[in-house]
Amino acid sequence: MSILDAPPVARKRTQRPAPLAVIGIQCCRRDVVTEGGTHPGHTAVKKYVDAVSGGAGAMPLLIPAEGAAEWADAIVSRIDGLLLPGSPSNVEPRHYDGCPSRLGTIHDSARDTIVLPLLRAAVRADLPIIAICRGIQELNVALGGSLHQLVHEVPGRLDHRAPDIDSLDERYAHCAHTVELRVGGMLAQIAGTNRLSVNSLHSQGIDRLAPALTIEAVAPDGQIEAVTIPGKSFIVGVQWHPEFRFDRNPFSQKLFAAFGAACRARAEARVA
Numbered sequence: 001m002s003i004l005d006a007p008p009v010a011r012k013r014t015q016r017p018a019p020l021a022v023i024g025i026q027c028c029r030r031d032v033v034t035e036g037g038t039h040p041g042h043t044a045v046k047k048y049v050d051a052v053s054g055g056a057g058a059m060p061l062l063i064p065a066e067g068a069a070e071w072a073d074a075i076v077s078r079i080d081g082l083l084l085p086g087s088p089s090n091v092e093p094r095h096y097d098g099c100p101s102r103l104g105t106i107h108d109s110a111r112d113t114i115v116l117p118l119l120r121a122a123v124r125a126d127l128p129i130i131a132i133c134r135g136i137q138e139l140n141v142a143l144g145g146s147l148h149q150l151v152h153e154v155p156g157r158l159d160h161r162a163p164d165i166d167s168l169d170e171r172y173a174h175c176a177h178t179v180e181l182r183v184g185g186m187l188a189q190i191a192g193t194n195r196l197s198v199n200s201l202h203s204q205g206i207d208r209l210a211p212a213l214t215i216e217a218v219a220p221d222g223q224i225e226a227v228t229i230p231g232k233s234f235i236v237g238v239q240w241h242p243e244f245r246f247d248r249n250p251f252s253q254k255l256f257a258a259f260g261a262a263c264r265a266r267a268e269a270r271v272a
Contacts, residue, residue: 019271021058021263023081025049028089029065029110042066048085051243055256058263065110069117076121080270081128081263084115084135086241090204091137096146116142128234128262136227136237137204145210150203151223158221161203179217179225186228186236187216190254198240200225205239234262
């Protein structure tokens with residue numbers, strides 16, 4: 001028998017390992033103090049990086065607060081998820097036709113410039129998103145909503161601002177309150193309950209809800225605390241801070257695990 005007549009050798013199928021999901025974390029523009037002086041920098045607080053790597057099981061990739069709106073689609077095509085962190089800065093009111101901010105209000109125009117078009121591109125592409133604190137406000141503004149700049153001055157609303165306490169644990173504990181979750185909504189399904197205790201500390205908050213968003217959680221004073229976009233794979237905004245000590249909070253663990261699963265599904269589709 002010649003080699004041409006020999007039966008074909010069966011090839012072993014090798015299981016391709018699941019691709020590692022890459023989650024972009026939006027940075028803020030802040031001054032960085034070094035021995036050589038103070039320099040403009042791009043920063044992301046470590047707790048958000050830890051929540052992505054430890055909670056979502058993905059690789060964090062920091063997105064500078066820099067660049068043109070035209071970069072948005074290119075960024076979205078290279079990542080599998082997007083996390084928008086909280087920040088001391090407020091979204092500039094010109095982006096939602098709001099009144100000028102009070103003197104002393106902290107803004108980050110560089111972050112606004114990139115994150116608003118980035119969010120619109122990410123929503124169009126159905127990129128998994130988790131938007132936290134400033135992030136939920138950005139999500140609402142990017143899609144056509146508006147903000148209360150000073151929630152505590154709105155009649156009937158609580159003072160959601162963080163107290164001047166050095167201990168982070170005490171600060172977040174001081175700002176804890178309950179939220180009512182939408183019955184049958186995404187967050188209620190993740191939580192397995194219709195009520196949560198959350199650590200919500202902020203001065204801005206959603207006023208007019210963007211048309212695309214659905215309310216997922218409300219504070220006792222009626223302030224919107226969480227939103228989603230129905231029909232999308234995983235687009236969630238929360239006004240509280242699930243990333244803080246996420247490994248000690250059962251709901252936060254479930255939330256980041258669900259976010260990570262959505263990002264891994266996106267990574268598999270992208271690689272394929």
